[in-house]
Amino acid sequence: MALLDIAGLSVTLPSAAGPAAALRGIDLSVAAGECLGIVGESGSGKTMTALAVMGLLPEGAHAAGRAVFDGADLLTLDDAALCRLRGRRIAMVFQEPMTALNPLQRIGDQVAEPLRQHRGLGRRAAREEALALLERVGIPEPRARLGSYPHQLSGGQRQRAMIAAALACGPNLLIADEPTTALDVTVQSQILDLLVELVEERGMALILISHDLAVIAETCDRAVVLYGGLAVESGPVATLLCRPAHPYTRALLAALPQPAAGARLSPTAGSVPQIGGFPAGCPFADRCPIAEERCWRERPPRSEIDAQHEAACHRLDAARTLPARPGPAR
C-alpha cells in the first residue's frame, strides 16, 4: 500500500507566451520505509514534482491529476489542511540550506518551530527536543549550536540542521531535493548515510531528488527517470542500471565517466529541453538516434517491461541496441 500515490500529475506555469507545461502527466508512488529516487536534468520537472506534493507551486501555476497521500488528494486540499500536513507528516529538505534557513533566527528556534506549531510543545520542552534532534543528526556540540545562527555553521552542518527541523514532528514522508549538491563529496556521503539511517530507523518514506544517477543508485530502492516533464522510465535501481530500456536512460549511462574505465564516452548531441519548449511527442525525440516520425508527433505510452519496470518509448525493441554502460552487476 503506497503512502503517496501520484497519478497523471501535470503542472503548467504562467509565462509571457501563455501557460508553459512543466510536468506532462507523471505517475509515481512510494511506500513507508522505501527510498524512491527521482533523477533528471535541469528543467526535467523533478523539483516541480516535489513542490506540487508540498502545495508550494509558484503563484499562477496550475496542477492537474492526483497526488494521494494517505487517502487524501493533496491537490484538492485547502491551505489550512495542507498546513496541518506540511512539516508534520510531509517534510522537505532543500538544496541550499543557506537560503532555506532563516538567517536571522537561531538554529535552536528553527528546529523547535515545527514542534511548537504542530505539537503544541512549550518553549522549554521544544528546546529539549530540538537538542535531541541536533544530536541525532550528528551536529557536534549540539547544546552550543542551539544558539548559533546559520552563517556560523559549515555547509554540512547547516544541511544537518535543516534535516533536524524536517524530522522534528516525525514525518511519514521526507522529500529531499538535491540535499547534497552544494556539499563536498565526503560531506555528501555523510548526509546520504544519515538519510538512509533515518529511513531504516523510523520506517519513513524518502523521496530523494538528484541529477546524479550514482547518488540515486546507491541510496534508493526504486527510481523514476524524468526528462522533459515526463517519467520516461521507472523501476528498481538495479534494473535501471543493468537493463535500461529507454534511449534517454541508456544515453545518460553512456555519458557518465566512471572511475576505472578509460573508454571514450559516447555523448548524446543536442541540449536538454527546457520548460515551455517541450515538443508534442517524446521529449527526447530530437536527440534520440532511433527516433522515427511518430516519436515527434505522439507521446509514447508507458509500457510494462517486467514487474515494476516501465518505460515510455515507441521503439523499445530498437532501443536495446543502443550503447549503455550498465553498472556493475552485484
Add this chain to the structure above:
Amino acid sequence: MSPAPVIEAHAVSKRYRLPRQKLFGSRTEIRALDTVDLTVAGGVSYGIVGESGSGKSTLARLIVGLERADAGSVEVLGRRLAGDPRALDGAAQMVFQDPYGSLDPRARVAAIVGEPLWRLPDREERRRRAAAAMAAVGLGAAELDKYPHEFSGGQRQRIAIARALVTDPQILVADEPVSALDVSIRAQVLNLLRDLGMARRLTSVVISHDLAVILYLCGRVAVMHRGRIVEEGPAALLDRPVHPYTIALRDAVPRLEPGRRRHRTERAAAAPEELLNGKAGCAYRARCPRAVPRCAVERPPLTEHAPDHRAACHNPG
C-alpha cells in the same frame, strides 16, 4: 622521463585574510596555499583534485597569473609570474566553471571570443581567428553575431573554451569545466577537452572535485587538502591511493552500485569539520582513521611512496 617542465611552482604560499568577526576583532588568516611545489611537464594533462577550501582554484589562478603568490615562485614557460596575466601574452588561458557567469551577457560572441586578441589592431583578423576558434569547438561562424543568452549551458562552455583557444595557447587551465553542466551535456564537453588537448598538444591543468573527470582527462594528478598537496603521481593512483584523505575521497564518491549505501554495515563517523588550518602537524589528523601521535606534532612531508608516487603521510595505507 618527460619533456622539460612548462609550469614550475616552488614553495608557493598564498594567504587570504577573512573579514573581522567583530568591529575591533582581529582578522583570521586562511592559508589557501602552504608551501606547494608543482611541476607540470609539457604536453601533460595534469589534474588537481580536492574539496572546497583545498586551495585548488588558488593554485590554478597563480598559474595563469591571476593571483600573486605571497612567497615562493611560479615560472610558466620560463617566465616568472608576478600576478600580471599579461606577462604570458595569451600563452596560458583559463576556462572557468560557470558558463553563465563567465560570459558578458551584453557582448556578442565575436567580441567575447576575440577579446583575448585585444592587441591585434585588425578587426577582420580578430573575427577571422574567433571564427577559427569557434570551429575548433564545433560551433559555426554564424553564431558569432549572437548573444550568450541564445545558447544552452553546454554551448556556452564551448564558447568559453573557444575564447581560451583563440590566442593559440600552450597551456589551458580549466577550473571545474563541467560541474555546472547537465549530465548528458558533460560528456560532450569532456570529449571536446580531451580531443583538443591531443590535437593541439596542449599542456593542461584541470581542476575538479570529481575523480571521474580527472581520471577521464588527466595523466597525472595532485590531491590537495587544506592548501597542501597530500598525494601526487600518475592519475591511476586515484584507484589505489595511499593517503588516508585520498582514500576517504575515493570511498565517498557515489558509484553506480545499487544498494551500496542501504546495506552498508559500517558508516564513516561524522568527524568535526574544521575550517582553519592547524598550526603544527597534519591538517587531516582530526578526521584521519590512521593518525598516530606523531601526526599531531610533525607535519608529514611529501615523500616518495613508490616510484613516481608521492604522499604526505606518516602512516600511509
